[in-house]
Amino acid sequence: MNRPDELLRKAVHDLAGTPQLPADLVTHAILGGRRIRRQRRAATALGAMVAVIALATPFIWLHPRSAPSVTAPDPTAAELRVLPPPDDNWRDAPLELPGGWVVTGATSTGGPASDGLVLDRSQNRYVKVDKYEETWAAPRGRFAAVLDHDRPGDVGLLDVPTGKVRWVRTGQLTLNPEWSPDGTRLALTLLDKETGSSSLGVLSVDGSFQTFPVDTSSGWANRGPGQYLCTDYCLFTWMPDGKQVALQQTDPAVPRTESKPHARRGLQLFSADTGKPTRFVPARGDAAGPYSWSPNGRLVVIKGQEATQLVEVDSGRVVRDLPTIDLNSATLVWVAAERLLLISAGHATLLDPTGHPLERRDLPPELTGLRIAVAPSA
Amino acid sequence: MTQRTEREFTAFVNERGTALLRVAYALTGDRHSAEDLLQSALAKTYVSWSRIRGDAEPYVRRILYHDQVSGWRRRARRSEVPVAALPDLATGTDDDHETAVRLLLRDALLRLPPRQRAVLVLRYLEDLSVEQTAELLDCRIGTVASQASRALAKLRQLVPAFDDLVQRTEVHR
Known part of the structure; x- marks a missing residue:
């Protein structure tokens, strides 16, 4: 180790210091833990109260950028319809959401892990998955993807009706596995340790696995950035056709800062069969998955640099800002031509394209804090 | 939570708390923020104690780093400690x-x-x-x-x- 490195190491150790553990730390931690449990139990009651408040509150969080190309707000729009909350036996049947969709599963992300949940479509009921840190339910079919943090570099294909898992060596995932809309393939964003670049991994439920290198690297002193430069958070997500995947592209002309998400120039699409680029979409943000794209293919919901946005696919024009929807913690999907479903803060809310809430249903408090997967009911 | 769980958790904090607090100090740069960060991480760990398999310390460390770093976008305006x-x-x-x-x-x-x-x-x-x-x-x-x-x-x-x-x-x- 050289002298600057030694000095820096000492400075970091200086910063850590030799702190004294506060005598009451354990007590406060236990009290805090009990408070978290109470909050989770209270989520149902709170959810009902929020729904009532929403009835009386003007809906203001969608701000059109310009004349919207989608339906204008209807001044006589109907009041919010609040559906009955799930009962204690909700696990015994598919949990129906506004818009005719259902919850297909729920998973914790990162540790400490909570029990996951997945819809067993052969029995039409939910099963608990407590052996793995992460359980990613597919939108259709009989499989879920499971991750065991003690098996880095492996992805498990859980056959939900039988409980059997087939482990496939894929290499290190950098982010979540993403299911194709038909539930037959997973798109995996993999790390190439040699180059620091990414690969697209495509894992089929029959266990076949392919990887396709995609040069996303920032470049080094002796070479420029990769052809498909992606920095910050980079994730291959499926397109609605189930044949292509999208990858966000960093705008190299905009200085990058860690104080906010890196600016994007658009989304590059690739064939999931060949890994070859197919099309560029000038939507300057991150698309979360196949249901981020409107059924008619004209609009896409993206996580922009400053806010969630509705964007025209062909032109990249921002139709609306959705400033209060944080896609780091919420899910927003198109469920029909003129309907979006928002999963956030313990509720599932059906919206029209202007953001007006039409129907809302509380989610079971057991799902609080978990990443919830939703899909069409059929 | 059982008394046994509380005993195990308390023993863990007493044994590893100082090392974890050093990490929290280095991440936050001041005593109060460090103690808040660690206390919050330990509270979450306590809730999941029965589900943690094996050594709990990596779980707490992971929460520490994620709580401090993953929310960096929301905390951007106060991300740097003024000195x-x-x-x-x-x-x-x-x-x-x-x-x-x-x-x-x-x-x-x-x-x-x-x-x-x-x-x-x-x-x-x-x-x-x-x-x-x-x-x-x-x-x-x-x-x-x-x-x-x-x-x-x-x-x-x-x-x-x-x-x-x-x-x-x-x-x-």
Whole structure:
């Protein structure tokens, strides 16, 4: 180790210091833990109260950028319809959401892990998955993807009706596995340790696995950035056709800062069969998955640099800002031509394209804090 | 939670709490924030205690880093700990000089954004490899490298004496 490195190491150790553990730390931690449990139990009651408040509150969080190309707000729009909350036996049947969709599963992300949940479509009921840190339910079919943090570099294909898992060596995932809309393939964003670049991994439920290198690297002193430069958070997500995947592209002309998400120039699409680029979409943000794209293919919901946005696919024009929807913690999907479903803060809310809430249903408090997967009911 | 759980949890905190608090100090740069960060991480750990398999310490560390770093976008406006302007170095012996650079570096570390500081803490305090750092922060190896590079560049800018030292080291290679 050289002298600057030694000095820096000492400075970091200086910063850590030799702190004294506060005598009451354990007590406060236990009290805090009990408070978290109470909050989770209270989520149902709170959810009902929020729904009532929403009835009386003007809906203001969608701000059109310009004349919207989608339906204008209807001044006589109907009041919010609040559906009955799930009962204690909700696990015994598919949990129906506004818009005719259902919850297909729920998973914790990162540790400490909570029990996951997945819809067993052969029995039409939910099963608990407590052996793995992460359980990613597919939108259709009989499989879920499971991750065991003690098996880095492996992805498990859980056959939900039988409980059997087939482990496939894929290499290190950098982010979540993403299911194709038909539930037959997973798109995996993999790390190439040699180059620091990414690969697209495509894992089929029959266990076949392919990887396709995609040069996303920032470049080094002796070479420029990769052809498909992606920095910050980079994730291959499926397109609605189930044949292509999208990858966000960093705008190299905009200085990058860690104080906010890196600016994007658009989304590059690739064939999931060949890994070859197919099309560029000038939507300057991150698309979360196949249901981020409107059924008619004209609009896409993206996580922009400053806010969630509705964007025209062909032109990249921002139709609306959705400033209060944080896609780091919420899910927003198109469920029909003129309907979006928002999963956030313990509720599932059906919206029209202007953001007006039409129907809302509380989610079971057991799902609080978990990443919830939703899909069409059929 | 059973009494047994509380006993196990208390024993764990008593045994590993100081080491975890050091990490929290290095991440936050001040005592109150460090204790808040650790207390919050321990509370979450307590809730999940019965589900944690094996050693709980990696779980707590993971929460510490994620709580401090993953919310960096929301905390962006208060991400850097304000410190007084860094003073110039007085002349003196080599040892005095090195100590002074070290102190300036310590202050300069507090000026780094949380994510960059977390990378340096993982690499220099916890002695993790680039791959392990990437895994713990849920990011790519390239991101770790770029964060470390930016952090070092900023430290060199903030502490010219450190910059001189790096340049001299590079010349002698």
